[in-house]
Every structure is written in structure tokens, then in C-alpha cells.
Amino acid sequence: MHVAFVAYDGMTALDFVGAFDPVTRVETMGYAPLDWDVCAPAETVTATGALALDVDAVDQSLSGYDMLVVPGGMETRELIEQESFVDWLAIGRDADVVASVCTGSLLLGAAGMLDGRRATTHPSAYDRLEEYCEVLPERVVDEGDLVTARGVTSALDLGLRLAERLTDAETRAEIATQMDYPHYDPAAVVTR
Secondary structure (H helix, E strand, O other), rough: EEEEEEOOOOOHHHHHHHHHHHHHHHHHHOOOOOOOEEEEOEEEEEEHHEEHHHHHHHOHHHHHHOOOOOOOOHEEEEEEHOOHHHHOOOOOOHHHHHEEEOOOHHHHHHHOOOOOOOOOOHHHHHHHOOOOOOOOOOOOOOOEEEEEOOOOOOHHHHHHHHHHHHHHHHHHHHHHHHHOOOOOOHHHEEOO
8 A cells, every 4th residue: 555645835734644643553553564655746845833844755746646645724725726736636536545634625626536525624614615525524524435534633533544444443443542542433434
């Protein structure tokens, strides 16, 4: 499994790290083979709080990844208008699983990945997301090849849901225990 973690200047740090941590534990805790790249248009990305990340795949195609994970942030409102970024993101649409946290779903919508689908986002952006799809208020919406998570802290729930999709429910529970995160609720995940 080859995962692309999309990054961009101004993304919300917890959106990125909250999903990244549980997903990569699938490999680092020895449950299943997994490799990943941090993918962005530039060599270094600065998230909220001036958190700087080095990028593995700079301005490279997002095709060929099995999973694409897109964080949100206030910057998404501007990025949906940047044709070059939206076109670059759209290249990843053929991944087996496309996932987003918070307003990352706005980026997926702008890239044409939400047509006829159900998704969620931060409650403050429901009206913006309605331009692209049916909006659900649940914490995580799993449509099979599309998984979206609500607000910032739901990144942890998204990461755990993706870890479960990569392995199984028992492994997801073990990862959550290792993370000391007792708040994951499978009942808060809406599936199709």
C-alpha cells in the first residue's frame, strides 16, 4: 500500500498529523507493510503554528498512489480557486481510497471527486461543501473509496478508520490503545 499525504502551506497541523500518525502506525507497529510520501508543490510546507514539514515528493504526480489523504485549513478557501493546485490534486482521484479531514473535502469537491457523493467537513463549512455534494454531520463518512472526517480533531478518527480499513478492527483498537485515544467510536462512522 502506497499512501500520499497531501500537504500545502496554511494547512491545519492537526488535520495532517492527526491522520498521519495512526495510518503510519500500521507499518511502524508491524501490522502490515505500508509506505508513504508527503506530497506538496514545494520542498517545505508550513502548517498552522509555523510547523514546517519537509516534503518527499515535490510537485510530482499523485497518480499511482493507493490512498490519498488531504488535510484542511483556512487556506482551502483560496486553494479551491487555484486551478494548478486543484488539477494536481485531481490526478489522485484514481486512488483506491481518497480521504480528507475538515475542509480538505472542499479541495476534493473542487477537484470533482465528490460529485453524487456524501461527505462531511467542519460545521462552519457545511454551506460551502453543499456546492459539491450531500453533506452529513457525522464525525466520519465512509463511502468505500471516499472517506471524509468532520472538524480538526476528527483527523484522529479518520486515521484510525483508515488504519482499520488497511488491517482490521482489532488492529485499529490496538493502535488506538497505543495512542492512548479512547474516544474512537465505530458508531460515529457512517458507511454506505
